[in-house]
Structures are given as structure tokens and as C-alpha cells.
Amino acid sequence: MSQILSDEAVILYDPIQTTFDVHVIGGSITQQQDMFTGQYDPDRSRFPIMLVPSLLVTDPNTGRKGVEDIDLCLVNWYLVAANGTETEITSTDTINDDYAIDGKSLVIHANIAAGQVQSVAVQVQYPNASLGNNMKFRRKFTLSTSAMASFDPMLSLDIPNLATVNPFHLGDAVTRTVTASFFAGKQDISTHAKVVYVWEIWGGSAYRAITAEDVEVDSVSTRSVVIGGVATTVQYRTIVLRLECIKQLKIRCTAYHADIDAAQFRQSAVFTVDRKMYGARPMIKVTKGKHVKGDTLESEAEFSLAVNSNLVDNPMDFFCVRWKFFRLAGTSRQNEVDLGWGQSAVASRAMIGTDKTKKPTFEGQAYSLGEYALLEDENGDIIEDDDSTDLVIGQYLEDKTYS
Numbered sequence: 001m002s003q004i005l006s007d008e009a010v011i012l013y014d015p016i017q018t019t020f021d022v023h024v025i026g027g028s029i030t031q032q033q034d035m036f037t038g039q040y041d042p043d044r045s046r047f048p049i050m051l052v053p054s055l056l057v058t059d060p061n062t063g064r065k066g067v068e069d070i071d072l073c074l075v076n077w078y079l080v081a082a083n084g085t086e087t088e089i090t091s092t093d094t095i096n097d098d099y100a101i102d103g104k105s106l107v108i109h110a111n112i113a114a115g116q117v118q119s120v121a122v123q124v125q126y127p128n129a130s131l132g133n134n135m136k137f138r139r140k141f142t143l144s145t146s147a148m149a150s151f152d153p154m155l156s157l158d159i160p161n162l163a164t165v166n167p168f169h170l171g172d173a174v175t176r177t178v179t180a181s182f183f184a185g186k187q188d189i190s191t192h193a194k195v196v197y198v199w200e201i202w203g204g205s206a207y208r209a210i211t212a213e214d215v216e217v218d219s220v221s222t223r224s225v226v227i228g229g230v231a232t233t234v235q236y237r238t239i240v241l242r243l244e245c246i247k248q249l250k251i252r253c254t255a256y257h258a259d260i261d262a263a264q265f266r267q268s269a270v271f272t273v274d275r276k277m278y279g280a281r282p283m284i285k286v287t288k289g290k291h292v293k294g295d296t297l298e299s300e301a302e303f304s305l306a307v308n309s310n311l312v313d314n315p316m317d318f319f320c321v322r323w324k325f326f327r328l329a330g331t332s333r334q335n336e337v338d339l340g341w342g343q344s345a346v347a348s349r350a351m352i353g354t355d356k357t358k359k360p361t362f363e364g365q366a367y368s369l370g371e372y373a374l375l376e377d378e379n380g381d382i383i384e385d386d387d388s389t390d391l392v393i394g395q396y397l398e399d400k401t402y403s
Contacts, residue, residue, distance in 0.1 A: 001124055017058040019066075020137040022122060029141050032148035033114040035259065037187065040111045041148065048094075049371045050232040051077075051106040051141065053124055067335045073124045075104040080140065089120075108264065114147040147259070154183045155267040163273045165243045167318060167371075168280065168307045174244050180269070181235045182255040194258040196225055196234045202250035213382065215393050216245045217372060227258045233305035241273065247371045249273045275371055279308040282319060284364040287344075292352055292360065299352060301362035316343050319366045322396055325351055327358035334358060367397040 027049035078086040094100040098110035124137040191206045200207040221236035256266040289299030305315035323345035326336035339345040352360040
């Protein structure tokens with residue numbers, strides 16, 4: 001009796017070898033954004049990047065070595081939200097859409113704002129014929145942008161470095177507005193939301209903050225700027241000067257960007273304003289009783305002021321005059337009388353006399369009035385109004401040697 005005997009052989013497949021990668025073509029997954037111009041480098045709207053998946057397969061069972069098999073794969077691309085939620089990208093409009101599918105690849109036109117991120121993920125499934133299953137591969141990319149500042153700062157003021165205030169020529173222009181302009185290279189960023197201005201006054205040995213007692217400054221503009229995430233009231237780009245209050249004033253303006261507050265990026269500009277009474281020619285003249293006759297009752301002298309040959313209507317806005325009267329006999333001053341202060345002075349006939357050898361003479365000492373300043377009491381304390389709400393300003397005689 002014969003028997004048929006059999007045995008089965010087990011076919012063993014050597015595992016295939018795979019190399020999965022995603023190539024970035026045409027740019028980078030990172031960008032820089034100029035915080036002043038808003039421009040991106042690189043700008044994906046003009047130069048998109050492409051994420052190209054690749055799967056190299058080596059199958060020792062079939063003799064295939066390093067063959068690109070991505071075309072055999074199922075490829076899906078996703079946008080990944082911050083909470084991990086994934087949304088599949090299905091658009092194929094590679095010209096207009098921020099994210100679009102081109103074959104197995106992803107084309108990205110989107111620019112990511114500085115400080116933000118956007119993640120994309122790819123899932124690749126390869127049909128493994130040897131084992132009858134799918135091999136899965138996954139890769140995630142994070143698109144990010146860093147802030148860039150191509151920052152070559154420059155500050156300018158619309159006032160000369162040395163300016164002059166002539167009180168005779170002020171007229172109605174009792175204030176002057178000075179405006180600062182801040183540049184990053186050639187770009188004017190004066191009104192940029194993060195630019196801060198600081199106005200300071202020279203205090204004799206150092207610059208200091210402007211206070212209410214600095215009456216030369218009428219106002220400094222302010223605005224709110226977000227610094228470190230907090231809305232902060234800071235000075236802005238204009239300062240208004242009260243010209244009638246200036247004697248000598250030195251002001252410094254410093255500008256900087258709140259997000260780039262480093263010493264090398266701060267810029268300062270300084271200007272000085274001096275009070276100069278150019279062109280003044282004070283005069284006194286006997287206007288009444290110049291020729292003393294028997295019926296002359298009195299003589300009167302008046303102070304006048306010419307500026308560049310033009311008479312000034314309000315000379316006492318600029319000078320105070322102290323009058324004296326005496327009879328001049330040779331070089332001797334006789335019967336000298338102090339007539340007080342004012343624009344004019346009167347001498348009676350009795351003071352004039354009748355002696356022709358003794359010339360009746362008016363003498364007016366003109367003291368120039370200084371700038372308007374804070375008035376102080378005899379103790380040197382600043383005077384306030386009755387409500388103690390406002391400081392009182394007035395003019396002092398510039399020559400303090402009078403008695």
C-alpha cells in the first residue's frame with residue numbers, strides 16, 4: 001500500500017526598507033517680517049514654497065532598490081490648529097489660495113504674521129503588497145515668523161538748533177509748536193503706534209522732566225502706547241512753547257520704538273531758544289514845556305521806543321522807566337527830585353525855576369523788562385492765585401541794581 005506524503009514550505013518575506021522625507025522647495029518654513037513696513041522675507045505671496053513628500057522603497061524580495069514610490073501612496077495634507085484640530089486641505093487652486101494641493105505636494109502662499117505660528121501636517125499611506133497592509137508615515141511642520149527691524153533711526157525737529165525770540169516781533173504769535181519727525185532709514189515712522197517721544201528741559205547740569213513750573217512750555221502732546229502689553233500714556237511728537245516766557249531754553253527730544261528700546265536705537269535732538277531784544281532804541285523827549293516862558297506851568301517828558309526806526313505803540317510792554325529831574329549848572333546836578341516810574345514825568349514850574357544858567361533836565365533810566373516768569377514772594381516762594389490752582393507769571397526788570 002502506497003502513501004502520498006506532503007509538507008508545506010513557508011514563504012518568508014524580508015521586510016521592505018523605506019525612507020520617508022518631505023522636501024521644502026522654493027523657500028523656507030520660517031520668515032521675517034519688518035515691523036515697520038510689514039513686508040515679509042521671503043514673501044510667500046510672491047515666492048510660494050512647496051512641500052514635496054518623498055518615499056524611497058527598497059524591497060529585497062523583488063530586487064527593487066531605492067525606488068521612489070510616492071505616486072503609489074495616498075497623501076493627505078492638513079492645517080493644524082493650536083488646539084490640535086486638523087482640517088484637511090482640499091483646494092487645488094495653486095495660484096490664488098493660501099494652501100493648495102498640487103499632485104502629492106502642498107503649495108503655500110500664506111504669510112504668517114510675526115509672533116504667530118501655523119502648523120501643517122502630511123499623512124502618507126503606502127500599500128505594502130508583500131504584507132497586504134498600508135504603511136503610514138506622518139510629518140508636521142510649523143510655519144513661523146520672527147520680527148525684524150531694519151532700523152536705522154533718525155530724529156529731526158522743525159526748528160533750528162539755535163533759534164531766537166525777539167519780543168518786539170512776536171505780535172500775536174505768542175506760541176510756537178515744534179514737531180518731531182522720526183525715521184527708520186528713509187521711512188517716516190513718526191506716527192507709528194509704538195513710537196515714544198520724551199521731551200526734557202536742561203536744568204543747568206542735566207536734562208530733566210518738564211514740570212508745571214516750566215512756564216516756557218505751554219503743552220506737550222500725549223497718546224496711549226502699548227508697552228509690554230500694557231496701554232501706557234506717553235508723550236507724543238509735538239511741544240508748544242510760550243515764547244513770551246523764554247529767556248534761554250534748551251530742550252531735548254528723544255524718540256524710540258517701544259519694542260526696540262535699546263540705547264543704540266534711541267535718537268535725540270536738541271534745540272536752544274534765546275531771547276534777544278534786537279533793534280531797540282529807547283528815547284526820551286520833552287514833549288510839553290520844552291521852551292519855558294512866563295506862562296509855562298509845567299514841563300513834561302515822555303519815553304518812546306523805536307525798533308529798526310519804527311516807533312513802538314506799547315513801549316512800556318518792554319521797558320520800565322524811572323524818572324529824575326534836576327537843574328544842571330555846568331556839571332552840577334542841583335535840586336534833584338525823584339519823579340517815580342512811568343512812561344512820562346512832569347516837573348512843575350517851581351521845580352524848573354527861572355535861572356537860565358541852571359538847565360531844567362529830565363533823566364529817564366530805562367530798565368528792560370525780562371521774559372514772563374513765575375513770580376516769587378519776598379521769601380522766594382512761588383506765588384499762586386487766590387484759588388491756589390494756577391501759578392502767577394509776570395515780568396521782572398532785567399537790571400536788578402536799581403534802588
